[in-house]
Amino acid sequence: MSCSSVTIFHNPRCSKSRQTLQLIREAGVEPDVVEYLKSPPSIAELDGILKKLNLAPLDLMRRKESVFSELGLADRFLTREEAIAIMVENPVLIERPIVVKGGYAVIGRPPENLNELLQ
Numbered sequence: 238m239s240c241s242s243v244t245i246f247h248n249p250r251c252s253k254s255r256q257t258l259q260l261i262r263e264a265g266v267e268p269d270v271v272e273y274l275k276s277p278p279s280i281a282e283l284d285g286i287l288k289k290l291n292l293a294p295l296d297l298m299r300r301k302e303s304v305f306s307e308l309g310l311a312d313r314f315l316t317r318e319e320a321i322a323i324m325v326e327n328p329v330l331i332e333r334p335i336v337v338k339g340g341y342a343v344i345g346r347p348p349e350n351l352n353e354l355l356q
Contacts, residue, residue, distance in 0.1 A: 254334035257345030277328035289342035294320030
């Protein structure tokens, strides 16, 4: 693989996240593994990831998580900054896994989404 390192924002309890990590390793890459529930990204990091994904914050939120409804997020207008701050404070809301390589990122749902990233 080229010199760009690969980082996976990983939840070891998630089967898709484990499958994605396995695919990265099968491609001969040992990624930096960030267990984002234990070590959430900073606001600046998450903002950068969203830009690499070309997604709005709400598009990266797990809407079926109980905290999403507890915070009433479906019924609130959130600015980009507010949504990112909520995800950093409640990392369970961040869709997983996210794989970052250089200026690009993909969500590993399905895990095959990362094939293009690893070429």
